[in-house]
Amino acid sequence: MTFSLPAFLCVTAAYIGSFVLVILLIAPVQKTVFPQGFELGSLIFLPHGVRILSFLFFGWMGFIYLLPGSVLMWIVLAYGAGQVGYHISGTAVSLISCYVAVTLACRLFKNVWASSGRFSWQQVMIAGVFGSVMSAAGFSALNFSPPSLLIMLSHIIGDVIGLFVILFLLMIMFRQIDRFLTKTHRLN
Template sequence: MTVLLNGSVVILAYAFAHGLTALLITPLQSRLLPDVTAFASLVYLPHGVRVLSTWLLGKRAFVPLCLGAFLSEALFTPAEFRTSIEPLILLSIAVGAAAAPLAFEAMALAGRRVYAGQRADIHWKWLLLAGALASVINSVGQSLVFSGHILPDHSLQVLATYAVGDIIGLVVTTLALMLIFRWIRLFPNRAR
């Protein structure tokens, strides 16, 4: 039951973060960078959900992240864009969902296990480093997935936008959650 509940929370959190990105951030960004906006966001909040979910759930976060991304695509991607490259969307979903678990496992291979509960102390710098590594993995993977649809002279800009957007999204999501948890600790009666 806990696995189902945790998975449901990840799916809903991912869809909520994607919705905020699609409805608030993307319209503003499309005015500034119209050639890049179709592929990458400068503030991609779901990356924070990917990293924090992987930190808490480990590799088990992969399936809920895929389902959350699929739900997000169904809800927020225009149908005319979604149907024209649907196999690529599914591959993109898998790459995005795998990026954080791959980064956490790479850090474990390097001797730094940063999953929740594996260390008595939480060092946010290691969590952010795992998120940055996941961002690089995701950026390269997404650029490869969409390479046939990105104009060659925009490919480096799209790659950089993926990386920067993922990292900013992680920082914004982490800060928002820290503020929410602090508020809950300061006002325990209001949180109920």
């Protein structure tokens, strides 16, 4: 697969945008709903969906497309949000975990995807769960001694819900585009 500047810009913008939504919208709502503190992670972590879809559509090139946004968001979290204790290697762990998960899911569902020529949202969700479990285990092992099962579970929940929300929003967006194009086509 060759490098594509539009894909690079789209993935980077989607990753940064999804992270900004988590920081500016989801986190404040989460703090309001859980005032005693649910500071283990975001209950709706949208960037996981961007990672999974990037690797699904672009394969290993997803690393190149995701890396700038991932590093930038790590810098924002580590230095801007004061979460200095988190390792930059956590970024690599999450990217590698998602890539491995998508690769495993593609191999697992190879016959299904080959016969239909496309993939289903259920298969994407399975890849997302695989990636989330690996990423959460790696994140917990890197940042906590001993690794925390509670942290892992909160990350898995946030990742899976985030992926589902991304898929749902994309479905709505594509339906609206389809309606618009159909309506425009009828007018011509």
